[in-house]
Amino acid sequence: MAHEGGCLCGKIRISIEGEPIGKMLCHCLDCHKISGSAFSTNVVMPVAGFKILSGTPKTFTVRGDSGDEITSYFCGDCGSTLWRNGKVSNFNPIIKAGVIDDPKFINETAKPIVELFPHRRVAWVKEIPGTTEA
Template sequence: MVGASCLCGAVRIQFSDEVLAKVLCHCLDCRKISGSTYSTNILVPGTNFSIASGTPKQFTKKVDSGKDFTSFFCGDCGSTLWREGESFGDGKVIKVGTVDDVDALGKARPETELFARSRVEWVREVEGAVQKETS
């Protein structure tokens, strides 16, 4: 199992190393959540996901597709650990920066970039990654 945690360590999650997608996203929501110019994410099956400790808070918002997307974050430090949405079935969109194991991070190299049209001009595309203008 792969472990991930928030900045203060109050909320910890774990999931199998089965990854359904490795995605870098340039949409406005992901920029706001990450506090950066994009977010790096992995999609994992919900069946192999669990909250190891703590109780995350959640916030639901309609995204550009018109569908609801829920963010799960630590109520103490504010770190977003994962997101869920109708588009992903039972899958969990893990924020890669929360993963504790450096080796697991190395395996999370994005294969797809979403909202590439919104990429800031000084950020280069990931070599070999599929470029999608929207989601």
């Protein structure tokens, strides 16, 4: 089943299809900044099922907490980060789960099973029971 989503202003639209490769909360410093929050909910999807439906994202590449380069893809108009990719995901897109239109996606499909950089988890966010550190 395909899921569509996009940025806040609607200029960039994406579609993802297939089973998630990974589902995680990330507490890295990049995700703090990108989300404007304490963590980011991410779903790694197979590149074969990923499509840009409309618009052209801007990119920004940094060296992440992993030490490897990671590229963010975002709307140049509203600033929404839609996905990232790099060596850490074998260049499969790391979708920011909140950009998918269907609220069931973030509630069900994107339910995290691992936490990344849990040592950076803020004290008021509880550990996800049963998750493992990746």
